[in-house]
Amino acid sequence: MDPSAQNQNSADSSLAALRQKIDSIEMPPELKNSISEIISRLDRLSSQGFFSEEFEKLRHYIDWVAKVPWAKRVERPIDLTTIKAILDKNHFGMDNVKERILEYMSVIKLRAARNEGIVRAPIICLVGLVGTGKTTFAYALSEALGRPIARIPFGGLGSARDLRGESRLHLEAQPGYVVRALCDSGVKNPIILLDEIDRVTEEARADIMGVLVELLDPSQNNRFLDHFIDYPVDLSEVMFIATANNTGNLATAVMDRLEPIQMPSYSDDEKTHIAQEYLFPKALEAAGMDPALITINPDLWPSIIRPLGYDAGIRTLNRTIEGIVRKVALMIVTGQAKSVSLNADNIKSFLPKW
Numbered sequence: 001m002d003p004s005a006q007n008q009n010s011a012d013s014s015l016a017a018l019r020q021k022i023d024s025i026e027m028p029p030e031l032k033n034s035i036s037e038i039i040s041r042l043d044r045l046s047s048q049g050f051f052s053e054e055f056e057k058l059r060h061y062i063d064w065v066a067k068v069p070w071a072k073r074v075e076r077p078i079d080l081t082t083i084k085a086i087l088d089k090n091h092f093g094m095d096n097v098k099e100r101i102l103e104y105m106s107v108i109k110l111r112a113a114r115n116e117g118i119v120r121a122p123i124i125c126l127v128g129l130v131g132t133g134k135t136t137f138a139y140a141l142s143e144a145l146g147r148p149i150a151r152i153p154f155g156g157l158g159s160a161r162d163l164r165g166e167s168r169l170h171l172e173a174q175p176g177y178v179v180r181a182l183c184d185s186g187v188k189n190p191i192i193l194l195d196e197i198d199r200v201t202e203e204a205r206a207d208i209m210g211v212l213v214e215l216l217d218p219s220q221n222n223r224f225l226d227h228f229i230d231y232p233v234d235l236s237e238v239m240f241i242a243t244a245n246n247t248g249n250l251a252t253a254v255m256d257r258l259e260p261i262q263m264p265s266y267s268d269d270e271k272t273h274i275a276q277e278y279l280f281p282k283a284l285e286a287a288g289m290d291p292a293l294i295t296i297n298p299d300l301w302p303s304i305i306r307p308l309g310y311d312a313g314i315r316t317l318n319r320t321i322e323g324i325v326r327k328v329a330l331m332i333v334t335g336q337a338k339s340v341s342l343n344a345d346n347i348k349s350f351l352p353k354w
Contacts (some may be wrong), residue, residue, distance in 0.1 A: 014055060015039055018062060027070045031231045035062065053171070061168050064175055065229065067183040073237065074187050076146040078109040083144045090140035091133055092274045097261050100124060101141060123216050125197075125242040128263025131315030134243040138193040141241065149191040150181035155199040160207035163215075165228035175228040178215065182233065189237035197254075198244040209251035216240060216257040271317055272301045279318050283325040293339045294328045300347050324350045 022035050035058075042054055080102055087098050104122050126134040135151075142149035157163075165176035174180070181192050200208045214220045215235065223232035244250065247260060266274065284291050296304075304324070305317055324342070327350050331337045342350060 015043055018059065021062060021066065025066050026072075027065060027068070028231065031065070034231070035065070057168060057171055060171065061228075064179075064183070068179065068229065068233065069182060069186055069188045070234075072187050073189040074147050078105050078112070080105060080109075086144035087140055090143070090278075091137055092278060093266075093270060094133070094137060094263070097124065097126065097137065100259070100261065101144075105145070122259050123240045123242065123257055125244060125247075125258040125260045126263050127244050127247055127260050129245065129265060132263040132265065133314065134263055135193065135195055138191060138241045138243070142191050145191070145239075147189060147191050147239065148185040148187060149193060150184045151193040151195055152177045152181055153195050154208075155196045157200045157208060158204050160204060160211050161227070163208065163211045165226045168228050168230065173228055175226050178224065178235070179226045179229055179233060182235070182238070188234060189239070191239045191241060194240060194242040196244065197242050198246060198249045200249075205249070206251075209254050213251070213253045213257065216254065266314060268302065268305055271305045271314060274314055275301060275305065275317060275321060279314070279321045280325075283318075283322045286322075287325045287329050289325060289329055289332075293332060294325070294342070295340075296342045297344070300342055300344065303347055303351065320352060323352060 018039055019036070022032055022039075025032075038058055042058060083105060084098065084102060087094075087101070091098075100122060101124075126137060128134055138151075139149060152163075161176065163176045163178050165179060166173040175183070178192075182188065182190065185192075194212075197212065215224065218236060221238075222234050222236040224235045225232055242258060247255060250258075280296075281291070284294070304320055328337075328340045331340060
């Protein structure tokens with residue numbers, strides 16, 4: 001067979017596969033028509049030697065368009081009792097945040113019963129010191145609502161293009177973090193965690209805050225434009241949860257669109273409760289250890305909570321408890337002990353020595 005004819009047949013076959021793929025994807029009709037026109041233009045270019053590069057760009061683009069959940073959403077009946085129970089299981093306290101979520105879900109349930117359409121989710125910003133549970137609350141909320149969650153890390157973010165994507169004219173281009181988070185979740189009504197929005201670089205702060213204003217504005221985010229997808233993406237059903245250590249670096253326009261909720265530092269009594277009811281059982285489960293193999297004298301918790309002094313959050317406490325459990329696991333596995341009881345005489349050997 002003539003090589004040029006063989007190449008033409010290969011091009012025709014590849015284009016036919018692309019047409020078949022876009023026909024199988026549920027997407028806006030205008031976008032589907034636009035892609036069909038590009039395929040037709042490629043068909044004309046296939047005999048002029050430009051086919052290979054343009055085809056790869058288009059295939060890369062269609063692969064991403066196929067991942068965007070244009071219509072798929074989580075449909076889960078709202079059970080307020082279950083939601084509250086899951087939130088309480090994962091986090092002690094945080095009553096203001098939990099109450100706000102329950103209010104929002106109550107409104108959704110009422111409107112769904114009356115077929116009144118989509119309810120705009122509140123955009124909550126959890127503000128507090130490191131280790132106070134801001135990020136982990138978002139994941140607990142994902143479990144409670146039965147919605148997938150995707151995280152966008154803003155710490156050190158240096159360009160608004162990271163959020164909006166790059167033009168698909170470049171072969172290595174891809175969508176921005178926002179659309180990628182939507183694709184990772186697989187539905188159009190996920191939870192998207194905007195983590196540490198106060199920690200973007202100073203040089204890019206103004207541009208990134210401008211994108212956040214659009215992202216968080218209910219009147220604009222139903223047509224969010226990613227430069228790679230180059231077609232408006234509906235983010236109106238996304239539930240955004242933002243976190244920040246403080247709000248001093250956030251633009252006023254961004255703050256106007258957020259509902260800031262302060263995450264208080266934990267008292268020693270609260271930390272003791274969290275350690276006994278949440279962290280210690282979770283550490284035992286993660287280590288595959290029978291709770292009967294380790295006992296802790298209740299009088300030791302102040303030493304465990306503050307091995308190195310005061311800490312506002314519980315991250316250090318969690319690491320301390322995990323370290324204790326690992327040391328006990330090593331003793332049991334190596335035959336040094338069949339069970340371990342922590343007391344005032346041996347506790348220092350189990351605590352960190354930084």
